[in-house]
Amino acid sequence: MLKDFKAFIMRGNVVDMAVGVVIGASFGGIVKSLVDDVLMPPIGLLLGRVDFSNLYLILREGTAPGPYAALAEAKKAGAVTLNLGLFANTVINFIIVALAIFLVVRAVNRLQAMQKSKEPEAAPSTRECPFCASTISIKAVRCPQCTSALAE
Structure with a gap:
């Protein structure tokens, strides 16, 4: 105590x-x-x-x-x-x-x-996928939700 x-x-x-x-x-x-x-x-x-x-x-x-x-x-x-x-x-x-x-x-x-x-x-760390509108990492080259290839 x-x-x-x-x-x-x-x-x-x-x-x-x-x-x-x-x-x-x-x-x-x-x-x-x-x-x-x-x-x-x-x-x-x-x-x-x-x-x-x-x-x-x-x-x-x-x-x-x-x-x-x-x-x-x-x-x-x-x-x-x-x-x-x-x-x-x-x-x-x-x-x-x-x-x-x-x-x-x-x-x-x-x-x-x-x-x-x-x-x-602070710089943003996420962005929106243009195909499925889910939130993804800014470093991603492919969306983990819809597997679309993302342009840089």
Whole structure:
């Protein structure tokens, strides 16, 4: 069983998938930092100094009555909140990751198309017998089906 597991793990597509998952996770961290630390602060400034990570609605107050200065304070008090800012950050993260994946897939498709156009087409290895219309080898001088002599 251990031998079979080792053979499964060492297959090329499993290793490729593992590398993709690790790179994807680290890329997700980079995109999260880009959104939280680079994109959202200027957008919040333009919208009147809104901190998107603290943009929430209180659905039910917690044990300590509000108002709460930050989302962490509301959660600590046990308030039920609708976290609109965190949702907006997550949506923007998704859009950026989807765009990046789209660009990578598009580039790979273009490279594959260029590779296919560079490959010469293989010469045909068969032809059709003019007498019986069966498929025969291109090197044949007599049809194996109808035994007709074929012209070169």
